[in-house]
Amino acid sequence: MNLDIKGRVYFKYTIETSPDLDKYFRNKQQHVKIIHGDEKVAKIPDSILILPVITNFIPVAWFFDAELIVDELDETFYNCLDNIKKSYKKMYPLAEFKGKITANKLVNNSYEPSDTYISLFSQGVDSLYTVCENFDKKLHLVTVYGADIPLGKKEGWKNLSNTITEFSNSMHLNTSFIETSFYSCLNQDTLTDEIQNVASSGWWHQFQHGLVFLGHSALIAYVHKAKGILISSSHSPKESEFFKKDIMQCASSPITDNEFKFASCNVTHFGYEVERFEKIEAIVNYSKKHNLSFPLKVCFTSKEGGNCSICDKCSRCIMSLIALKENPEDYGFKITDETFIKIQENLIYIENGINKFGKGWNIPGVKIFDWFVIQENFNKDREYWNDNPDINWILDYNFDKIKKIKYDYKGNLH
Known part of the structure; x- marks a missing residue:
């Protein structure tokens, strides 16, 4: 895997695969671009810069018993992967998850943490609830462009990023936006067809999104020496009870997200104990108490922001x-x-x-x-x-x- 860094804010990753895995890839180049923020990415070591692509492809390696090989990798992240894999196995007992990652060099990137927390933010119910409940912390919002709003939907991204900027300004919060092509690298339809005997829906929801969002936000977290990353919950224990499951199958879950670590940064899967209706009620109460306007962006259907x-x-x-x-x-x-x-x-x-x-x-x-x-x-x-x-x-x-x-x-x- 090669890493090409251009200037201060843009990186391009290239992956090579064996022929038997070709059908699972639509594009073997992934780019990441910080399009808003004051991050000095040149200060980020290669062993951290590689995390956006590793987190995108490691579930593929695990599921299809492949080996993902990299030149160097953060030691703390490498050591947490076994626990994340075990959590995947717990959610998907019919899958074997035999694959592995090999790093030619492990690097200790530990730092003295600041009081900053990175909070993944989409302006949706879950992420807005997380901000309201953690406003006593020093939060830095990170929004990823290339997932809910596909690359190329520039008007939609402009609308959403403007809304988020207005919100963050009203709350006196710093914000970083990351453009990434990670979603389009994988052949979602083919991968989804492959997992139908072991999972309940598509690759994106079941295996991909939680890890890869954390992998991208790790770049911003490292620059700011963040104490932790907050990623908002999608499900709750009552929902698991409703469907008579030990835990809901989802790529963003407390049993996976809370195991994610790198350098000196931990992750908290926030709000898992709270139902979605309760989150909406908390947002309403917070907006009234502080006389703030909170436009929500919850829709996956609309690509217009x-x-x-x-x-x-x-x-x-x-x-x-x-x-x-x-x-x-x-x-x-x-x-x-x-x-x-x-x-x-x-x-x-x-x-x-x-x-x-x-x-x-x-x-x-x-x-x-x-x-x-x-x-x-x-x-x-x-x-x-x-x-x-x-x-x-x-x-x-x-x-x-x-x-x-x-x-x-x-x-x-x-």
């Missing part, structure tokens, strides 16, 4: 805010005369096993657990909502019907 206000994820957030008697338009959503009709309509499509991707919902990704929680919170004030025809349907909606419907990762009914 905002919310589509139609998809399942947007719909869940809209309904959570309504249950809290808040106006969703104050938090970045658009409400029309058809909003609540469309939500009911899309739930009915799923309930009846009708694949209607054109209606705006990615059927395999519907978070049915969250809908149960939302309904529960509406029913806490049932008398208030009973006379509201736009909303009262949710009070007695039978979400158990949807829970029983099984789709594969492509949305095909099983």
Whole structure:
């Protein structure tokens, strides 16, 4: 693997693979560019600079029993990989994870930590909750461009980065933006097909995103000698209990993220004990207490840097805010005369096993657990909502019907 550093803010990585692995790669060059921030990347040793690409490809090596070879690597990170691999095995017991990494040289990059904490930030519910709950710490926000908003969607990135900059300025926080091509390097469809017997959804969600986000944020953390990195939780113990699982299968999990270490920096998977509805409530309370405007960016469907206000994820957030008697338009959503009709309509499509991707919902990704929680919170004030025809349907909606419907990762009914 070769590392090409150009100037102060841009690096390009090249990987060579054996022919049997070629089908899992779309591009064997990955670039990383710090597009906003005061980081002096020339001060970062090669053994740290390599982390964005190692974290992208090590799950491939583990899963397909391959060897990932690098010239040099941070010693602390190398030593934590066995525990991360064991955690993957715990989540995916049907996979063997035989692969390994070989470093020709291990480097001790320990430092005296500052009081800075890096917080991965997308302006979504989870990351915004993490900021609100850790505002007593010296936080430095890091946002990655090339994941939720694909490279090339420049207008969408401009919109989101402007929103984040406005937010960070209002909170007096420093922010760094990283552009990266990591997502497009791997053949997501082929990899997803390969894991269907051992995992419940796609490669990105199941194996990739947690590690690789941490690998990129490690660059900023090293420059600032950060004490730790905060990565926000997506699931909760109650969700695991709901699905009768020991822990939810996800590439960002407390049992993987909390094992991630490099140099003198640790990682905290933050907010795992809190349900999504509770996070939204905490954000609302914080914004009111401090008289701040908190536009949320929760949508995966829209690539324009905002919310589509139609998809399942947007719909869940809209309904959570309504249950809290808040106006969703104050938090970045658009409400029309058809909003609540469309939500009911899309739930009915799923309930009846009708694949209607054109209606705006990615059927395999519907978070049915969250809908149960939302309904529960509406029913806490049932008398208030009973006379509201736009909303009262949710009070007695039978979400158990949807829970029983099984789709594969492509949305095909099983």
